Amino acid sequence: MPVNIEINNISVKVPKCDTILSAAKKAGIKIPTLCHLEGLLPSGACRICVVELEGSLNLVPACSTAVRDGMKVKTHTARTLDARRTIVELLLNNHPDDCNYCLKNNYCELQKLAYELNVRTRSASHSVRHMNLDCSSPSLLRDPNKCILCGRCVRICEEIQGVSAIDFIKRGSSSQISPAFEEGMNLSSCVYCGQCVKACPTGALIEKDHVQRVIEALNNPKAYLVVQHAPAVSVSLAEDFGFKPGVDVNGIMVAALRRIGFKKVFDTSFSADLTIMEEGSELIDRIKNNGVLPMITSCSPGWIKFIEQFYPELLPHVSSCKSPQQMLGAVIKSYFAEKQGLKPEQIFSVSIMPCTAKKFESDRTEMQRDSVPDIDAVLTTRELGQIIKIFGIDMKSLKPETADTPFGTRSSAGKIFGTTGGVMEAAIRSVHFLITGKEMENPVIPELRGLQPIKRAKVKIGELDVGVGVAHGLANARVLLDELKAGSSDMHFIEIMTCPGGCINGGGQPYSLDLEAVKARMKALYKIDASDSLNKSHMNEEVGRLYREFLGSPLGEKSHELLHTHYHKREVLK
Amino acid sequence: MNSSISVILKKYESKSRDSLIPILQEVQETEGYLSKDALVEIGKDLNLPVSKIYGVATFYNQFRFQPKGKYHILVCRGTACHVKGSEKLLETICRNLDLKPGMTTKDRMFSIDTVACLGACGLSPVICINGEFVAKVTPKKALKILDELKEKESENARV
Structure with missing residues (x-):
């Protein structure tokens, strides 16, 4: 039953379950928010969204007040504007005045609100706090001085990721957001996914900077710089340059990377194809030889840390395959280095990832050989945007270019690794071929597409009914893992991605909590898949050549040494 | 466990x-x-x-995260004690022991906590050491008490 309400003298008909905030949005009225997170229950903590409600003495928060029939609301009266301005003034009173040096400059919601509410002076002499930065995480940096206690990070971490590495501690003016015992993030159960970074309205949570490392390497004449870019980057990078979400700038990005000074530009989607060859073969091997099933994907480093700390007993289920980033990193510093007559340590290998946990992954000791890391620096999509700006490259005037051999060709199956369900779909296409020797007639599996929290399907491959499941967002992953623990899972293969929506909504993607942007990026990936005739990993000729010239066969000795790894139980504060 | x-x-x-x-x-x-x-x-x-x-x-103020010292000192921060200078008193004790409220000295000898009101406003400013109330404590008197306790402990250690 819809209800009629009046907002700023405009009559609107909205569903009964709406809040004043969502009703106003439909009426084309933007009420500012800080603590609000689309899709989660309102917390009503910040009071920025207060409005006047006829018959109510006090201002009410629009985000947590349900609509009622006949309600009359005023959203931008002198009184509400004054209340909002006061809140922002108070927040700014103990906020550091270092916007120029802050990574969130121009992206900060507090800064934006101060402008929108015309806050022009400090209302009181300021009392900026001096708390220690938490630099302990390999992926994230936490500056409690910039925290405005909106609680968005806490809610994302708990409700979406099921991790709860951080929470509010103490109270009143001593309140803070912190890991347990005020320890560093490195001792906490943080999986470094960076969803909190995207949720943080200010610069209190940001990624660990690798921009400086890359610039230094670019200035080092002895270093041979190569770069790889992940499937989900090309469909989101453009947003940082004023394009609308979902525009694919793959070729232009390749051109920009060459202009910046990288000698070789490789495509991580190539190694996604390579991953499918290894992971698909591993699945078949497990099915044929009574191995541990279901097998679970291992591409998402946040997920790997999650299972190492929360479900170590299920580690035998995880595929031993390294992630595409690390597979490519390993073959760059072995096969490619040999081909070019370079020593592994002469190569400086950079990856562009939609992810903050990839910084952690590249730091893992398992991901180096003879003390040389396979990946030397990991830039997020945002950091790539910054580097493009640092080097003064005009994206709009570039002509698309193609990536370099021997790791520049990809199938569209590798490309859809960037979205939830994509790894599974890509894997099934190749597993089908490897088992039956025939190509799938229709390579699209609609049940595995979309943003439903958990997706399940049964796929007929030859005589075999393969049960598959897909979860994204670690709280959803817990559901599948608990089923597995209870012995009620009838699946052969499970794909888990740390971030909700997959890499297209990774913690390293452009600052935006807009679900529509995520959908647009997903659509862009599937559009690429629909228009590409090279849509199966095993059809990738460059992957074939890598096996012929160097690796031998999937799961072979060389593959085992370079492309597979192991995981271990991890003790953290949880 | x-x-x-x-x-x-x-x-x-x-x-x-x-x-x-x-x-x-x-x-x-x-x-x-x-x-x-x-x-x-x-x-x-x-x-x-x-x-x-x-x-x-x-x-909650009631919880502490370090073990109590041999001498656990509660400093009353109620209104009456505040008016009679308990803020200065607390500061003096903290500085002398190099502690903050809620903490314990490394030798586990002293620990401090603050209390909203000990209910002995007539004795303000009041502190409580191991359950025993000490009335009308000036910073000078507090330092004397601390010195005596330290002296006693070092004598114990000698014996």
């Missing part, structure tokens, strides 16, 4: 998050403080993240 904690946890078999605060109180009563290990254990038992338990525990 610490046995005294597991005994307490056994009493709360419903394993609901509602039991968290009573459990914290009881653990503090037996152990004298809330150790890291205790909080982790409680978290496992109640299926609550330890970050949340630490958040709840630090919200």
Whole structure:
């Protein structure tokens, strides 16, 4: 039953379950928010969204007040504007005045609100706090001085990721957001996914900077710089340059990377194809030889840390395959280095990832050989945007270019690794071929597409009914893992991605909590898949050549040494 | 697993998050403080993240996270004591022992906590050492008391 309400003298008909905030949005009225997170229950903590409600003495928060029939609301009266301005003034009173040096400059919601509410002076002499930065995480940096206690990070971490590495501690003016015992993030159960970074309205949570490392390497004449870019980057990078979400700038990005000074530009989607060859073969091997099933994907480093700390007993289920980033990193510093007559340590290998946990992954000791890391620096999509700006490259005037051999060709199956369900779909296409020797007639599996929290399907491959499941967002992953623990899972293969929506909504993607942007990026990936005739990993000729010239066969000795790894139980504060 | 904690946890078999605060109180009563290990254990038992338990525990003044010293000093910060200068008094004691409220000296000899009101406003400013009230404590008097206690302990150590 819809209800009629009046907002700023405009009559609107909205569903009964709406809040004043969502009703106003439909009426084309933007009420500012800080603590609000689309899709989660309102917390009503910040009071920025207060409005006047006829018959109510006090201002009410629009985000947590349900609509009622006949309600009359005023959203931008002198009184509400004054209340909002006061809140922002108070927040700014103990906020550091270092916007120029802050990574969130121009992206900060507090800064934006101060402008929108015309806050022009400090209302009181300021009392900026001096708390220690938490630099302990390999992926994230936490500056409690910039925290405005909106609680968005806490809610994302708990409700979406099921991790709860951080929470509010103490109270009143001593309140803070912190890991347990005020320890560093490195001792906490943080999986470094960076969803909190995207949720943080200010610069209190940001990624660990690798921009400086890359610039230094670019200035080092002895270093041979190569770069790889992940499937989900090309469909989101453009947003940082004023394009609308979902525009694919793959070729232009390749051109920009060459202009910046990288000698070789490789495509991580190539190694996604390579991953499918290894992971698909591993699945078949497990099915044929009574191995541990279901097998679970291992591409998402946040997920790997999650299972190492929360479900170590299920580690035998995880595929031993390294992630595409690390597979490519390993073959760059072995096969490619040999081909070019370079020593592994002469190569400086950079990856562009939609992810903050990839910084952690590249730091893992398992991901180096003879003390040389396979990946030397990991830039997020945002950091790539910054580097493009640092080097003064005009994206709009570039002509698309193609990536370099021997790791520049990809199938569209590798490309859809960037979205939830994509790894599974890509894997099934190749597993089908490897088992039956025939190509799938229709390579699209609609049940595995979309943003439903958990997706399940049964796929007929030859005589075999393969049960598959897909979860994204670690709280959803817990559901599948608990089923597995209870012995009620009838699946052969499970794909888990740390971030909700997959890499297209990774913690390293452009600052935006807009679900529509995520959908647009997903659509862009599937559009690429629909228009590409090279849509199966095993059809990738460059992957074939890598096996012929160097690796031998999937799961072979060389593959085992370079492309597979192991995981271990991890003790953290949880 | 610490046995005294597991005994307490056994009493709360419903394993609901509602039991968290009573459990914290009881653990503090037996152990004298809330150790890291205790909080982790409680978290496992109640299926609550330890970050949340630490958040709840630090919200309330009644919980401390370091063991009490041999001499546990409560400084009253009620209105009457405040008017009579308990802020300065607290500052003096803290500086002398190089502690903040809630902390314990490395030798586990002294610990300090503040209290909203000890209920002895007539004796203000008042402090309480190991349950014994000391009335009308000026900063000078406090330093004398601390010196005496330190002297006594060093004599004990010599014997």
